[in-house]
Amino acid sequence: MDVGLGTAILFVLNVVLLIFVLFRRRRRPGEPPIVPHTYPIIGAALEFGRNPLGYLRNLRQEYGDVFTVELAGWNVHFFTNPVDVKYLEKNRILKHDKVLYDFATRVVGSPHAIDVSGKHNPRGPEVMAGMTKAMRGSTSLSKLTESCLTITTYAFEQALRKDERFIQEQPIGLYELAGKIIFDTTLYMFFGYHKSLKQRLEEKNRFYDDFMFYFEKSALLVDRVSINLLPKVKAARNRLLEEMNNIEFKNRVGVSELIKSMNEIDKNNADERARHLLIILWSSQANSRPALFWTLFHLLKQPQAVAKILQEYNEVMEMTMSRQKKKTNENIPDRSLLSEWLGMDDIMELNRTSLDKIVILDACIRESLRLVGSSMIVREVDRNAKVTVASGNKYLVRKGDFTAFFSPLTHMDEVIHENPEEYMYERHLVEQISHRDESSEDISDVSSICSTDSEGLSKKNRLKAKIRYGVPGYRVSASRAILTFGYGTNRCPGRHIALIEIKLCVLIFLRHFRLELLNPDEKPPPFDMRHLGFGVMPPLSDVLVKISPKVN
Template identity: 30%
Template sequence: MASCLVLVSALLLTLLIAWICAHSRRRRPGEPPLLTGWLPFLGVTLDYARNPLGFLRATQRKYGDVFTCAIAGKFFTFVTDPFSFSVVVRQSRNLDFQKFALGFSHRVFGHADFTHPQFTESYREVHGIFRQTLQGAALEQLSESMLCNLQTLLDRAGPGEHGWLEEGLQSFTNRIMFEAGFLTLFGKDAGFLPERTSMQKAEREFLEFDGAFPLLAAGLPIALMARAQRAREALAEELRHDELHQRRCVSELIQRRMDVFDRMSLDEAGKARTHVCMLWASQANTLPAAFWSLYYTLRCASALSAARSEIERVLSGQMWNSPDGRIRLSREQLDSMAVLDSIIEEALRLSSASMMIRVASADFTLRLDSGQTAAVREGDHIALYPQLIHMDPDIYPDPTEFRYDRFLDERGQRRAHFSKSGRRLKLFLMPFGSGASECPGRFFAVQEIKQFLVLTLWRFDLQLCGGGALDPDGRRAGLGVLPPARDVPLRYRTRTHTHTHTTH
């Protein structure tokens, strides 16, 4: 009882100190408007979390294009003018992304603190591996592996002669994309494919950990979330180096990361947790992005017709000419699918709610595109919320509607630019971030989603059974692509033409 009273007293004291600190801050000359709220520690967190886009729009109307908010014990200066996004992205001298990102990753995934000087050079080498293995020839090899794995899994998923199968669309997308992505990066076991029960277990553990991510990102220690911690450690056990060394077809990306981590003074658990981080980064946004891309295509007859026409054009004759009945897609063929590109980009525009964060490394003055200046304090967070652009009706008319051809020009090619108030924007679609925080795996992510759409729409007739529009789950706002608020029933069967080609 006494220990509980001490703990409660300590917690109350901490909150009191945080409240005093938050409310002792006063706006200095030249600084943006300051919103501290009245709640200790939380500041305006509840107002922001309830509806981030609505809160930022309302605050922008009241205070202008730049303002500072006290959120969860930290101060975030939001820049909301879309023409100033590129100004912030270019501010590498005064704004640091890596320190924030590595500190966040260390806290959530439990691996080593790579901001420590002893890891500086090694981590630069690790970061360089992304550029070397997720572009060019290495990317083509990775995409070929993904395409092969997707086909194997879809062969297994197909109803064959048994007519229609029923499953949730999210369940269908997750199980196919998770296993294919896992195998592509981390390889296969001694058999051709891991036992299905093993992959089902890994998928459940991933989704359990991922489901807790909003609370972890908000600062709740994982030690207070027993199920999420168990899931993370179970994934780490699966991705221990001694386990990975026994697998076949491990990607060059993972092999080279393993080599660097083996040279670093990391314990085995720490190495494995870096792979859990890699697994999460490769899946957390790709799974919902694939879901939304297929969902919107199936809900829009014109999108489905245009997508299938494009797929037929590219795959015409392949099934007869391929001795093993397998589809092969070159990078040039994937790049030529402008309709699928537009579908994916439009799905990302509607579902992405990421927040780009930089930390001020010193006091400095930020000059916006308009010429307005804002004094920024060392340690404050500078935040961009790209959904302000994605849902701006001046940039995207009827922004809540899905238009499969929104990113196509009059010739049916990828649209090169968008404008606001008659002025061309440098940044108009930012689901993968930009600048130092731009996702290094964005090219692979788009290719694997496109492969999934090609194979699924080519092989199956699919019907959504749920009525009404489906909304994203806003609880993950700020973390990337939002998953659906619920699953939607799906019926699917093997398309007749696919069966005919395969048995020709």
């Protein structure tokens, strides 16, 4: 190497080191302790990425419940005590607006109006209000459930009926299968569909491969890698945006209220409309696909849970059919995609209310979300202020800093969830003694549901979801015991329909198919750490299953 060049490089490195020493953050009185790190700018990102839960637990032992870490240029105040979440949730100086806007910008580019405050786009509040109303409103959710009931049967038929591996009873990847079913279900449930099967298949062929590739690589964008450094990802995203612009919704059946509202709001903003549609498609897949995979994987290890789910399903189905015979003026949803293959159309007897009564499956889904949920719930500090926590301690935080809570700190807490490393769906259920006695007790074993009353539900041993976790002095509510979808008013607005979708898919798998692991002793695959912090962790590798139709 040329001596002059070497000297120049050494000089630059010394200057960078000097700047780092002179301008690194220094703790002020009242602020959380600062965790020292080795690398400038990168900070503790490498240590955190290797074993995030272990890293934060070790720091908690050394520095206490609250400490400051530099992560990729951000000063992040980590709160590690689960009982402090409700205090973070209610603190008005901690804002979600910029975090959400930046996230959407990385995923779909700009311009867009995913902007709650309207600081970046004045149309943001209108767009976000329309999204929230369409996803959380009771009427809208009921309509989405009706669509999901029909479309899920179609998605199963498309994924399996002509697949040679299914026909020949050869192994199929469970994550691959979950991806196909979730993609069809979410695409048609939200965006509607063509009446023509040929047009539907042509559209899916244009979308599917690009979307799956883009979704897998989008983790790099969220980690702030410029899309200009990823030419194949950029090309895939551009093709997807072009497809979104070319959709003619007037020629489609079953378009959701969410998409209708976006089209109305964005009718004069084609570029923003395409990005809003793409973020809806992306977010509808992000957690649903891995959540379905993990729920099925865990259930395949729990045959007793499967038997109890099917027993509960049969009781709820009998009760629902009995009630529907008495109704005469129901609005029947569009059923043009309803598949009668393998008798799957029996799922249409269910509705949103009856699905809520299948509580054992709810508990199984919650337990899977607990084990694989890795949400990093981040808020930006709006102004210099103090944050008070459950202990009464107050911490000074600076404007522009970030607070964070890593959901596994709650999910794997031994007081909140006893034996947290184990899959125990019973931990999410309590047993009601009777209809009149509303007292309930935790159960360690879900016994068979016994004789039923006039509503078709058990008089004794009736189960319901647990509402509190932990012990006196260290309790959290049900909404804060599983934080895969975030916390507070900024929780994922699509979580309700996502859980309904997963629930329906699991019920169809269990009721109409024989599904088993190719290797009964299969261990859970490792997580794909590229998606750390997003929500539900995808598996790094697929798991092979054998699947065949049940003879009804």
